[in-house]
Amino acid sequence: MSSTDPRAETLRRLRAGSGQLATAALKSLDADYHWFRELPARERSWVGIVAQAGIDSFVTWFADRSETTRSAMEVFAAAPPELTRVISLQHALAIVRTAVKVVEGHADDFAAPGAEQLLREAVLRYSREIAFSAAEVYARAAESRGAWDARIEALVVDALVRGEVDDAIPSRAAALGWKPGPTLVMVGTTGSTLGEVESAEVRRAIRRAAGNALVGIHGDDLVVVARSDEDHEAIAQQLLQVFGPGPVVLGPPAATLQEVARATRAAIAGATAAPAWALAPRPVHADDLLPERVLVGDPHARDRLLDVAYDPIQRAGGSLQETVATFLDCGRSLELTARTMFVHANTVRYRLKKVAEITGWDVLHTRDAHVLHTALALGRLRESTPPSL
Numbered sequence: 001m002s003s004t005d006p007r008a009e010t011l012r013r014l015r016a017g018s019g020q021l022a023t024a025a026l027k028s029l030d031a032d033y034h035w036f037r038e039l040p041a042r043e044r045s046w047v048g049i050v051a052q053a054g055i056d057s058f059v060t061w062f063a064d065r066s067e068t069t070r071s072a073m074e075v076f077a078a079a080p081p082e083l084t085r086v087i088s089l090q091h092a093l094a095i096v097r098t099a100v101k102v103v104e105g106h107a108d109d110f111a112a113p114g115a116e117q118l119l120r121e122a123v124l125r126y127s128r129e130i131a132f133s134a135a136e137v138y139a140r141a142a143e144s145r146g147a148w149d150a151r152i153e154a155l156v157v158d159a160l161v162r163g164e165v166d167d168a169i170p171s172r173a174a175a176l177g178w179k180p181g182p183t184l185v186m187v188g189t190t191g192s193t194l195g196e197v198e199s200a201e202v203r204r205a206i207r208r209a210a211g212n213a214l215v216g217i218h219g220d221d222l223v224v225v226a227r228s229d230e231d232h233e234a235i236a237q238q239l240l241q242v243f244g245p246g247p248v249v250l251g252p253p254a255a256t257l258q259e260v261a262r263a264t265r266a267a268i269a270g271a272t273a274a275p276a277w278a279l280a281p282r283p284v285h286a287d288d289l290l291p292e293r294v295l296v297g298d299p300h301a302r303d304r305l306l307d308v309a310y311d312p313i314q315r316a317g318g319s320l321q322e323t324v325a326t327f328l329d330c331g332r333s334l335e336l337t338a339r340t341m342f343v344h345a346n347t348v349r350y351r352l353k354k355v356a357e358i359t360g361w362d363v364l365h366t367r368d369a370h371v372l373h374t375a376l377a378l379g380r381l382r383e384s385t386p387p388s389l
Contacts, residue, residue: 100126161268173214211227247283269300
């Protein structure tokens with residue numbers, strides 16, 4: 001190709017001015033887009049790399065049209081993969097459009113005489129290839145990021161289930177968008193073992209209802225950890241339809257990851273113990289299953305029940321513990337309790353009311369009586385067990 005060939009001369013000028021074009025593209029981005037102006041210096045430098053790579057790849061393609069696909073892909077391969085997390089596909093296409101606009105705007109300066117239209121047409125054709133390449137890069141990044149996020153999510157949920165929150169878990173949770181605050185924990189089943197497609201649909205349904213929730217699916221067990229400032233009871237009702245048949249248990253209130261781990265463990269123990277309470281509501285709070293959790297060997301439930309039911313009665317004194325125990329042993333009969341203790345029935349009523357005020361459980365109600373009966377039994381066992389045991 002002779003040196004007087006307009007195409008060859010245009011190529012020479014483009015190669016010589018590629019740096020100038022990239023600088024002009026960055027100036028145009030800074031003038032036209034506030035999101036670019038607000039980027040930190042490191043991310044702005046990444047955009048500069050893409051802009052320069054875009055100009056260089058266009059020059060390469062202009063020299064040899066057979067290099068279209070490879071050159072276009074190299075534009076985005078030049079920048080770190082993290083760019084796709086910082087800059088959306090829409091913003092990436094804005095970079096492409098700006099680079100195209102700059103080259104097109106300088107066509108008269110860089111094109112050899114008579115090659116101006118040739119250069120403009122080449123820019124338009126190449127911009128189309130770049131746009132498709134950007135979409136493909138972002139699609140691949142999303143797929144890769146989705147697989148990576150799924151692995152991190154599995155590690156975080158598994159740590160919460162085991163109750164082992166080490167130093168790495170907070171950063172992993174933060175990478176998934178979780179931050180400390182009111183968190184709802186729900187545990188139940190899917191009803192059957194789900195395939196990959198069904199599992200993905202369950203996750204989508206959960207995140208539609210609870211935003212950026214962490215989801216764990218192990219066989220037919222389903223664990224949901226939803227960070228939300230909204231009404232947790234309302235969210236729980238929305239999520240309930242995602243669970244299969246059987247008990248669904250809500251963990252205690254939690255905010256930090258350590259608290260979320262404890263809430264998850266409590267909810268899992270509650271899901272195991274819930275069948276023991278035939279009339280348990282759905283969903284049911286883990287703390288409403290304390291007696292049943294004690295039956296399945298949950299030490300945290302035992303300690304919790306002693307702490308909130310037995311110890312307050314014992315500290316209050318005034319024959320409250322004796323009155324509750326006698327009332328339960330007498331088949332919850334006020335008259336028989338009064339005769340057994342040689343007091344008036346109104347005295348028994350007063351003491352039982354006092355117990356309800358202290359603990360929140362009213363022994364006159366069947367379910368509450370069961371809770372208090374279990375608490376008293378645990379307390380007596382604790383007091384009769386030698387310290388060495």
